[in-house]
Amino acid sequence: MASAPHIAVIGGGSTGIGIARDLSMRGLDVTLLEQGNLTHGTTGRMHGLLHSGGRYAVSDQASARECIEENRVLRDIAGHCVEMTGGLFVKRPEDSEEYFQEKLEGCRACDIPAEVVSASEARAMEPHLAKDIDKAISVPDGAVDPFRLVAANAASASEHGARIETHSTVEDLIVEDEEVVGVEVEHASGAGERVHGTEGGREEIRADYVVNATGAWAGRIGDMAGVDVEVRPSKGVMTIMNTRQVDTVINRCRPKGDADIVVPHETTCILGTTDEEVEDPEDYPEEQWEVDMMLETLTELVPMLEEARTIRSFWGVRPLYEPPNVGSDDPTDITRDYFLLDHAERDGLEGMTSIVGGKLTTYRMMGEEISDHVCEQFGIDAECRTADVPLPGSEDFSVLRDYMDEFGLRSPIGRRSVERLGSRADEVLKTDGPNPTVCACEGVTRAEIQDAIGQSGSDLNAVRIRTRSSMGNCQGGFCCHRMANELHDEYDEATTRAAWDELLEERWRGQRHALWGEQLSQAMLNYALHATTQNRDNDPADGDPVDFAAFDDGVEPADGSPRGGVATDGGEYCGD
């Protein structure tokens, strides 16, 4: 063993990245392996609620307590990823009074600040709530940006020496004498940042310990070493609206149910969700009834949603775990708590632990617990510091106001850049050249895109999730080519073209579930911009050679004679 044990963490979602940060801050040598982009899995497809714990205050109080505790921690360490919107549990006349009281008492029992507000107070806070609501309970729910949170954790882990490999799939575990001693990795494009068209390759990475943080995929990693990890993947839909119809998280105050929450997120609102068990976390039906149900049911709380414009829908898969002896039939009964499965104790397989279940809100706590466990294996006594040391971008939040002044950022665009970048604004936005806007919907400037390219290789989807560029109303219609233009400064044309194509396809995918009304018109406009104006659907660089000589070269006949057989007089109509 070298000076510090080497830990391989599999999975680049919130759980894996939280572990990588924690272990590297404790001085361990960490390699994190992710098959796609960071947040490729459930983390990139979640609802964005920073739980107060209120949702679990009746059914699952252990989870509720963890949530409120971490809710407070994240406000401190990740201020630039969190927006404290506050939340309401709204009771309609047909919802049970008894449950309302249980919710209130449950919150209080779990130390979640909760107040009853009257219907008129609630409507004063959120004017678009239905007129006939009874009352509500206010709680400290918030909105959290999972992309920014993961990117900041990755930056911190890298600063502490961790190696973060994206587009690197663990194909197998190396097992020797009933001990996991490493992983076999397939790199899609060579080690390091992803660059399109770079030859990938296989790498054998030896590790002193392996942490399986692959969420809904955890069972597959288990299979590689012949151990069972019974994850029960359960899908949920989320539907994104074009504006913020509400500025507060709106929950329906009734026992578990589908379509019962609206979360404001940046410039949008996200409606959710459903809960359906699926077989395969990568291949499951995305169904129309789910989208329809979001709009129809949530209209009972916020009537204007009926008429509002939907920009896309997406699905995520919850990595729910249930200890073998419980056997719930309904996925909504499965606990939202997390479990640490030490395969040595459980299965007699040394060298690996899996962590499954949980929530994004509690990612840091999960990271702490598993890092304690890993350190214990090596008799290392190192304190966890992740609850105290702010993430890059959240170090000194008071500086934000200064930046606003310094960069003359009174415009909404500047304000939003600074909110996204937090205390990194200075380093990112101070450029020599002009700093034009690349994505007007989300207010993303060139400097932010360039900064993200520096962290993402040639992967424009990775740039997208770091900056939100192309994620607004137009869904990339106006800015995909601009993002490609920004990439071309550093990468050659063929690499850029591949990344651009990939971005166009990704942007198309989620929009498909919102294609009616305004968004269908937008889709047609986007299609025309890309196919008609830019002819990207018949890109000559991708296809057969073009016989240029066979086309008009602009030279008009010297005698100015008109084409044969054509009426050029615009003359009389000659009938049909």
Next chain:
Amino acid sequence: MAIESDVLVIGGGLAGLTSALASARVGADTRLVSYKQSTLRNASGLVDVLGYTPAGEGPLTDPYAAIPSLPTEHPYRTVGVERIREALSLFDEVVPNYRGGHTDTNALVPTHGGTIKPTARYPAGASAGLASDGRDVLLVGLESMVDFDAPHAAAHLEAAGVPFDVRGVTIRFPGDLRADAKVTRYAKLLDTNGDVAVRGRNRPVREALAERVNAELDGEARVGFPAILGDDDTAGVRAALSDALGAAVFEVPMGPPSLPGLRLEDALFDALDRAGGRFETGNPVVDSDGEGRIERVYIEKNGARIPNSADQYVLATGGLVGKGVDSDRGRVYEPIFDCHVPHADDRYEWFEGEAFGDHDFARFGVRTDEDLRPVGGDGSVEFDNLRAAGSVLGGYDFAAEKSGSGVSISTGYAAGRRAAQEAQ
């Protein structure tokens, strides 16, 4: 009392304007009403006739040759090749600053994304840029203009195998325009040849711009700029730059807001004015009266509904982009007359899985009889005196085929002519 005319054209895009022109020029009393700015604001300003077949063959050299084998529901099959030729002749006559009319053969125009695209008519300002011209090209981008990256476009054109050397450079536009300055800001400055401050000295902008480009020029015979070279006096701006650079100057068409598209819209409104057509913009047609025959339509103006009546009507309200075709979760419809728009009941059949798939939605629109009159689901004519033209028509995917303006101009022409003929 309703406002009256022989022919009332609803919609002021390419189709509506061509329709009104065709009608006014044969002497019919013609009015055009339009709500908002047309799709030309978004479009490149190129006039495509047909660049690819529906099966994706292309780029086609001769668009006319491919038309007889298009599917029968295609609007080109309804109007026929002769009508398309007549319509383009009218276009060539009223929009004299367009080129391409000297030949049936398509031209390949460089796009701002660095591809090339087949088109039938192009603004004079784009003509020195054609990809079949063998002279070398220098593309010039502006540091603060994110829509056009000249080195990227040049590299992309090279990958497309263009028969000349092409290089891209990025310069800073002289003066201190804001980083997010609008294209019209550049255009106005160049139109007026206004002064800009360069190293503390005031100089006319055309001269200052040419000087920066001259420093980069390495013997190329052609220089391409993004389409910002003036609005009122584009020829003047181009000539001045051309003189100063000793090279032919051209514009690369751009995305919205598209100056070439807006210039074309202006030219057509001027032509309509000259032909004696009347027009009114800013208010939508919202409703109509009449069974089997339209008696009047209602225009909403400051909350009031004002009746307008005519003998013949032309529906040229555009497609999904222009809002002549609209949809909700359950159906696709034409909002004014509720003309039948064929579509699958399940909205998940409206599109394909890939961004450039063979999307149904791209072909949404009304279907017509041989006389361009919208027909219902059973094939019968919906209104005796209503014809449809342009993007409101279905049965073709202009984006994949590169046929948008050609269909709008030819169906607009045919519908306007027929309406005028019927009214007289």
